[in-house]
Amino acid sequence: MEILQKLEKGEIRAEEAEKMLKIEPFEELGYAKVDYHREVRTGVPEIIYCAGKTQEQICGIVKNMLEHGAEHIFGTRCSREKYEAVRKICPDMEYDELARIISRGKPAQPFNNGMILVACAGTSDLPVAREAALTARFLGNEVEEIYDVGVAGIHRLLAKMDVLTRANVVIAVAGMEGALASVIGGLTDKPVIAVPTSVGYGASFNGLAALLAMLNSCASGTSVVNIDNGFGAGYMAHSINCLAGKRSR
Amino acid sequence: MEILQKLEKGEIRAEEAEKMLKIEPFEELGYAKVDYHREVRTGVPEIIYCAGKTQEQICGIVKNMLEHGAEHIFGTRCSREKYEAVRKICPDMEYDELARIISRGKPAQPFNNGMILVACAGTSDLPVAREAALTARFLGNEVEEIYDVGVAGIHRLLAKMDVLTRANVVIAVAGMEGALASVIGGLTDKPVIAVPTSVGYGASFNGLAALLAMLNSCASGTSVVNIDNGFGAGYMAHSINCLAGKRSR
Amino acid sequence: MEILQKLEKGEIRAEEAEKMLKIEPFEELGYAKVDYHREVRTGVPEIIYCAGKTQEQICGIVKNMLEHGAEHIFGTRCSREKYEAVRKICPDMEYDELARIISRGKPAQPFNNGMILVACAGTSDLPVAREAALTARFLGNEVEEIYDVGVAGIHRLLAKMDVLTRANVVIAVAGMEGALASVIGGLTDKPVIAVPTSVGYGASFNGLAALLAMLNSCASGTSVVNIDNGFGAGYMAHSINCLAGKRSR
Amino acid sequence: MEILQKLEKGEIRAEEAEKMLKIEPFEELGYAKVDYHREVRTGVPEIIYCAGKTQEQICGIVKNMLEHGAEHIFGTRCSREKYEAVRKICPDMEYDELARIISRGKPAQPFNNGMILVACAGTSDLPVAREAALTARFLGNEVEEIYDVGVAGIHRLLAKMDVLTRANVVIAVAGMEGALASVIGGLTDKPVIAVPTSVGYGASFNGLAALLAMLNSCASGTSVVNIDNGFGAGYMAHSINCLAGKRSR
């Protein structure tokens, strides 16, 4: 509207207006378009999903971001090998081996007082849980983590009721039968994001069992992300938590 | 703790304390346990999932709730036949044919200013979308609905950008290829709850295609509920929206 | 060996011995072979699975059993219509509508003191749970039942710990996400038989979700039977419980 | 008919006629039959699918083609290792690392003015998109490519409406939720060929999610090829584009 009014007033010309209405807020790299309006639009910087990209492509994107003055860089599913390559052009890039995450820069401080809880069922689910936790933290949230609280030893979870009660959002990470999400969903009235993991063997079918179980959860207030998608859960929790803090900003 | 302190002070006896710590906050009907603490605990009354219950069982539950003075009653997946039976013992029960929902009583007024948007892709997805909308409304939320905005006519959705921007949470309901969730997820930074529907035929495999598409959404800030689970989406949106309103209560 | 020794002693002839070694311990009905040695061999009478049989075939089998003096008759998956037909030739046949079981005669008294517990997650799982309970009872076991103890309200189950502790074997019946088996498996050290049910919709895929979840249970001491196979669970529990009582017989 | 008339006129004998009617228009290599009539019949030379063939078999086929004077050679799914072996017997064979394609010779010039557009959703889909583009180009078509136009950033695609409008046929390449095909299908009235890719993880089930989504596309004028089948899409686009140019030849 602003642009159109300028045009009406003769401050800009029709050609300029057309260009402005169409302007591409992203940088074309040939193999990728880096979106620099994104952080402005959504408060979240462009995030690099490294799994399907070559070392050269990742380095190219990082280099381009640095040239545009990006302070915060965050990449998921990054092998150590790719990280080593990236570090050569961005020496202060850090790496979390377990979560396979590269990151640069830290949020100044948590933007609200709400806490996101990441709970996971078994030791083998840790990489996914950590991915969720690091993602949510990078986006400026306070995060707590409780691990190895699988439902076969329900007392381990019940012993953590106080943390559960304090959380704004809960991320429940579990492989195998994925029952953790239902049990947590029944113990809290806060939104629960269920993350099935590919942990298991045989009839777990690489996480299908946990995925189906979570989709069929009898607990209300639960929704599900893709198998092993710790990043997606962390991001969803963040966008929920943003709402909680909205009034206080 | 309170109970334990009373015991320490001698105000109650060990047997009483034990009983109170164990007390069953639900009514045993033989075939079901109706939970009357639930509304207190979570602010949400017990909700009746009618699909797997006989007419007799549903009437029994409703009767029991009425005897306990329940003002708000809400039941999903209820056939007209079952509704007719229920109405005999609860004359002011209402029925929504499309959503197959029975309900009694209405929330006084929306508890905060945040709005939940229910968007659906095609006319055939309406019953599920309506189930989501009615659920969220019954739980006290302001709800808006936009229908028939499937991605094959993207201009229909873009024409609704203003409503999309105003929403606190978006519920995206779609069958067939389920692409609506991804497109909406890319247009908003608010949490999106994707509901795959069983609308379609052939390789839709009763909603599997939409479910898988939504789980694999390339848009961040999206999570998924079970196929046709309008209720679950409405409830999840409600528990997210509660957070948004938290400070103002 | 006995037969061979008789032959050696000349008490019987080679032809007779051959026949005895080969003797068919079942009655040939053309469409079915009724096994009358079975009750002798295993302590369990022949059981009729009615689902795939015509009304005529079921009546034929029952008639044949009556002619052979069978006191105990038990049939599963029997529609009311088929039951009505059977009752005409066997007036004291009883029918359980919920479990869809026909039965005649009752075991004198429970053969040992061990108890089989049948626990089920939701009201909709009742028919399967009842099938399990009636089967185990018909085979002479003491059976207790607790219903509607789904994991989304874990306190409902914890309130029943005393019954759980008393049981020799536990049958856990659940549809949807099937988490009940894991939670119970973690609360007891007795064998748990998990029965997935087809209760649910969408991504429950007619019980597949619950089946996979139960097969992937992280609780040790759990095994699984087919979807909706209440009979199989009741029978398995019986053959386990027989071992418990072995010494006292 | 020609042959039969010659026979009638006595120009050839019955044995010769029989042989001519049966003649095998292909060269037998034992493990493969190379079809030299193909280029004549369809205007397209025999194409080598290298994935299931050994290095020796591929070299044998190339050698045989060269001996028959083939100018154009094209092979898909060829590893660098196999390419190196082929280059020894055919030094002017070229290799595209990304698309894993070997090729020799180039079409003189595009045979008509219609353009084939290859659009792909993410950087990881590039190898498949490139396979489609190179195939269509080798067959004599003009091809344009736009990359990284996934639906989660719909403005990236809308910014390319002009290219989309100019195209005769569009190939839409996408993994994960595969929504690109539907959105493009809604934006153009030209035929769209959808190529699901195996890009993704978890519930993408190696491309199944994208495949199902594309098969269920709500946009008319869309059809689908196998997962990762860039070659098939390029070929299909070519045979469609041939029709467009038919009149002008």
Added chain:
Amino acid sequence: MEILQKLEKGEIRAEEAEKMLKIEPFEELGYAKVDYHREVRTGVPEIIYCAGKTQEQICGIVKNMLEHGAEHIFGTRCSREKYEAVRKICPDMEYDELARIISRGKPAQPFNNGMILVACAGTSDLPVAREAALTARFLGNEVEEIYDVGVAGIHRLLAKMDVLTRANVVIAVAGMEGALASVIGGLTDKPVIAVPTSVGYGASFNGLAALLAMLNSCASGTSVVNIDNGFGAGYMAHSINCLAGKRSR
């Protein structure tokens, strides 16, 4: 651009320009948006998919179209019952029982000389084949049909080589093992659109066998639509055939 220039010249005002840029080219019915620009934009009138719509909704859409002066109306997957209801408000609506198609009005004459061939494997595949044929004809194409040419009697198909050679596009409709598409694909160099049908039983899994076979076709120049999607195939063939006729219009 035109609008913007008018604005620059002062012919219209900013508010008007904004509205015009955003204008909704469709009629809002609450449950559906009827798109009246569509015929202008794509040359194809809005088509009604009746399967997921109630009788009332279909009648509402038809009524609305008639009020807007629509001459051509076309609806697929319409039961006889729904047709009877529609005929009351639109007496000249016709019905094809086999294809379950309602239609009103006929295209003046085929717009080009290219022919679309619909070939189907067995008698049971006829409804789907007919849906494809009627769709393509309604859109203005010349269509020929050959039926019962399954590959188990390959001579039946070979006897039709002349028709096959004359076609611009071929639609191959087959259930069971779906081999027809591959065989036809090998006999022609024209684009082939494969339509798997749900005809079959057991391991056909409602068309999955044919679908997978067609996706894996070893014949180049073949692409696939959803199971039983005769409409989609007819439409795709039409948009291909349009290209063929482009020059002559």
Added chain:
Amino acid sequence: MEILQKLEKGEIRAEEAEKMLKIEPFEELGYAKVDYHREVRTGVPEIIYCAGKTQEQICGIVKNMLEHGAEHIFGTRCSREKYEAVRKICPDMEYDELARIISRGKPAQPFNNGMILVACAGTSDLPVAREAALTARFLGNEVEEIYDVGVAGIHRLLAKMDVLTRANVVIAVAGMEGALASVIGGLTDKPVIAVPTSVGYGASFNGLAALLAMLNSCASGTSVVNIDNGFGAGYMAHSINCLAGKRSR
């Protein structure tokens, strides 16, 4: 060759030769092509698969066959309703309710001395077993049947070793876990044709369990037909048995 020699000798003309080489040995009914050369070519009359055909189509085919003097008519998957319609135009058509087969005429006498054995696991598998038996008999084979020999009572099968030994080919029909084929395959060195049936529930997935089990049989000399495909098994057994009798004809 014969035709070509006649042409060479001038006995026929080129046009006639062409026609004769191309002659269509089937009758075109529009919806079906009835093949009258088939009985000559293969010794087996055209067989009607009734499931996907309308009553009118079946009657049309039968009528056409009668007009061509067909003595033997055989149709599978025919409902009683369709049979009643057929009987009106062909009064001596017979019907087997269990196997759902219509047939007219009987083979004079078995063409060789080899016997085909049909063995089935349970009473519920009878319809499929009977379809196999009737098919093989109609094609002129001697057939014996043994029923209810499921592997859970292995003595029932072992008691029939003599029949098993006498058979030329064995058809093993079983649903549920489909183990019968493996056990029989281990007891005989004759070819075994395994027929999975859709008998079962839950994780039988309509015969998938039996199908997979049979495909994975550890017994050599076993092959498999489609689920419930009694006809296919009978036909395959026939074509094997033909070989056995070849020399003696």
Added chain:
Amino acid sequence: MEILQKLEKGEIRAEEAEKMLKIEPFEELGYAKVDYHREVRTGVPEIIYCAGKTQEQICGIVKNMLEHGAEHIFGTRCSREKYEAVRKICPDMEYDELARIISRGKPAQPFNNGMILVACAGTSDLPVAREAALTARFLGNEVEEIYDVGVAGIHRLLAKMDVLTRANVVIAVAGMEGALASVIGGLTDKPVIAVPTSVGYGASFNGLAALLAMLNSCASGTSVVNIDNGFGAGYMAHSINCLAGKRSR
């Protein structure tokens, strides 16, 4: 209750009581909680599932257990490499290469006279069978093993009837078609635990065929554990066998 009575008597304070009621009977390692009450509660020491844990994590757990004086340590799915690492901190740890099990300490002597039989179908199933046998033995049971008794050579199994008759519980391990469980289930009236293995190829789908077959077993008294879950079967057999010995302890 005991704790509450102490509190009533003033022997402890409210804070202490609260802590005691909540006490965590496990050691927190950050990535795992080691449960030391478990052996007391269930008579079974904590068992380490090594597959999803890093070398460091396993060593950490073992070290912690040794520090707590654990005599019996048992770990499954342990690679030789991980074992070598563990042996450095626990020199008397033993390793079974076939079963991939690490163990330390041996049960004094079998706790009752009941025997568990492990039967397996083929040589390739041995690792899973051995895992089951070692697990049951470690838990204090007498175990016998019979191998290579697949159903295609039924006489091999029948020759072992005496061992079968002596067993308290039977574990039937089989891949491919998994028929062993049904046949054994028919030969004994003792509980049978079926273990599908991933042995096979093609349509065995990594054990799915055997799993489905076993779930559909027509033999009563059979239940199933996850594919390749030898440990689970051994544990389940143990908890059943405990019941058998209950009276004699």
Added chain:
Amino acid sequence: MEILQKLEKGEIRAEEAEKMLKIEPFEELGYAKVDYHREVRTGVPEIIYCAGKTQEQICGIVKNMLEHGAEHIFGTRCSREKYEAVRKICPDMEYDELARIISRGKPAQPFNNGMILVACAGTSDLPVAREAALTARFLGNEVEEIYDVGVAGIHRLLAKMDVLTRANVVIAVAGMEGALASVIGGLTDKPVIAVPTSVGYGASFNGLAALLAMLNSCASGTSVVNIDNGFGAGYMAHSINCLAGKRSR
């Protein structure tokens, strides 16, 4: 019977008779039972499936066979590495790299005049086709092979009609869409054994597409073996071919 008569006559004693009736006709190796009666019983020597066996186990079996004087040894799915190990203890063992078969000794001469034809669709299917051919040849059959006759070039197959006509049994080997079996089935009245292969990618799902297609073949006289099971097809063809030669032996 013979044994029993000897016992009656007193020629042997009861103990001896019992032992003879039970005698184990196989050698116990601990991990395998080698069956030496097999060649006598079925005319086929024990065959070693090497895939799931360790090098040590295969060598042990071969050694044991040599010690028992076995002249013919045959093993499938044998890696070159395992073969090298076997050759050390059996120097005249031969190896076919393509089919991965080890064999020793050759059948004297084909036992009858019937020929088995192995036809395969593409070069990549060769290993499976060769496995079938070598198996059938080892068992004493005459075998011919035709390769690369996929249905997309139907003339390649039609050019081989003469070989097809001469065959007693046809083995049709094909991956991808598996249509070869149907086409061959329609061209011959001999039994056709269809072998799906795992050749393909994407929606071939490792051979599932071809398997389903073949199971749904519309051609009568076709049955199917497991994916890639060349051995099974060769064996089945052999047991059919045995019947053909029966009379002449």
